[in-house]
Amino acid sequence: xxxxxxxxxxxxxxxxxxxxxxxxxxxxxxxxxxxxxxxxxxxxxxxxxxxxxxxxxxxxxxxxxxxxxxxxxxxxxxxxxxxxxxxxxxxxxxxxxxxxxxxxxxxxxxxxxxxxxxxxxxxxxxxxxxxxxxxxxxxxxxxxxxxxxxxxxxxxxxxxxxxxxxxxxxxxxxxxxxxxxxxxxxxxxxxxxxxxxxxxxxxxxxxxxxxxxxxxxxxxxxxxxxxxxxxxxxxxxxxxxxxxxxxxxxxxxxxxxxxxxxxxxxxxxxxxxxxxxxxxxxxxxxxxxxxxxxxxxxxxxxxxxxxxxxxxxxxxxxxxxxxxxxxxxxxxxxxxxxxxxxxxxxxxxxxxxxxxx
Numbered sequence: 001x002x003x004x005x006x007x008x009x010x011x012x013x014x015x016x017x018x019x020x021x022x023x024x025x026x027x028x029x030x031x032x033x034x035x036x037x038x039x040x041x042x043x044x045x046x047x048x049x050x051x052x053x054x055x056x057x058x059x060x061x062x063x064x065x066x067x068x069x070x071x072x073x074x075x076x077x078x079x080x081x082x083x084x085x086x087x088x089x090x091x092x093x094x095x096x097x098x099x100x101x102x103x104x105x106x107x108x109x110x111x112x113x114x115x116x117x118x119x120x121x122x123x124x125x126x127x128x129x130x131x132x133x134x135x136x137x138x139x140x141x142x143x144x145x146x147x148x149x150x151x152x153x154x155x156x157x158x159x160x161x162x163x164x165x166x167x168x169x170x171x172x173x174x175x176x177x178x179x180x181x182x183x184x185x186x187x188x189x190x191x192x193x194x195x196x197x198x199x200x201x202x203x204x205x206x207x208x209x210x211x212x213x214x215x216x217x218x219x220x221x222x223x224x225x226x227x228x229x230x231x232x233x234x235x236x237x238x239x240x241x242x243x244x245x246x247x248x249x250x251x252x253x254x255x256x257x258x259x260x261x262x263x264x265x266x267x268x269x270x271x272x273x274x275x276x277x278x279x280x281x282x283x284x285x286x287x288x289x290x291x292x293x294x295x296x297x298x299x300x301x302x303x304x305x306x307x308x309x310x311x312x313x314x315x316x317x318x319x320x321x322x323x324x325x326x327x328x329x330x331x332x333x334x335x336x337x338x339x340x341x342x343x344x345x346x347x348x349x350x351x352x353x354x355x356x357x
Contacts, residue, residue, distance in 0.1 A: 268311025
């Protein structure tokens with residue numbers, strides 16, 4: 001018990017130090033809000049024709065050069081959407097990052113990824129890729145709302161697994177309809193050569209807020225975590241590193257059984273995001289109440305140093321329903337993307353069941 005308490009204190013001090021230093025490690029670039037799918041759970045409510053102006057490719061290239069100048073070449077970029085593969089200048093943006101000595105990765109649904117496109121991406125310096133697979137064919141196609149989404153996604157996973165790319169992983173959005181298919185999904189991934197697999201629970205944002213049947217209950221969420229803890233050693237032995245997503249605080253003793261690294265919401269601490277309209281925030285999934293500014297009018301380096309107070313100083317959480325929680329010192333309110341600033345409670349908590357107000 002004393003040993004576990006010591007580890008908890010060390011982890012708490014580590015997070016305090018990281019927050020105090022707030023070195024920027026990753027910038028997420030949401031280069032488009034367009035998408036080639038119409039997923040039932042989409043948190044961004046993406047569509048093929050965006051309803052707001054998007055930053056131009058020239059703007060993205062200027063942003064990349066600016067980041068290199070102010071934050072150094074240790075910075076890495078993660079390109080997201082929407083679906084980044086529908087952006088006509090994705091390779092040009094990626095190549096610009098590589099030319100400045102920085103790394104970049106891609107988060108994609110995999111639908112438009114074929115061998116020819118992957119070779120272009122690799123030539124532009126792609127160093128990591130994350131692809132979605134949400135279960136066997138029927139389940140994946142239903143959630144992604146496309147009859148051939150499973151075929152396209154599995155083909156892209158096989159391609160990336162065989163490509164020699166430095167890091168590739170697969171993410172699965174877990175909901176009540178596919179929880180019983182996790183072992184079957186794991187077997188598919190092993191056959192495809194996948195080596196890293198993360199499980200996410202769908203949170204109530206965008207279309208998912210209008211699809212409550214896609215949301216795990218508190219009890220079902222813990223069934224998922226228990227399944228991960230029980231299956232991790234088995235699948236590790238088969239070459240598949242299984243883990244829970246970065247979302248959600250659980251006590252450290254439990255956390256070590258479900259993730260490679262303990263929970264730490266690094267949004268606004270080591271991670272910044274620039275959305276397709278120029279909005280600056282921590283995580284690209286944050287509610288608009290956590291937006292910090294806009295790249296078209298604000299200096300990112302100044303904002304990073306002097307802004308992001310709500311991300312780093314979580315004193316505001318003490319004035320919510322979480323204020324009296326025994327886990328507050330370590331949880332600090334959990335993941336920012338589960339909050340609307342000024343609300344009394346997060347949209348979900350791993351430690352206590354939250355009922356809608």
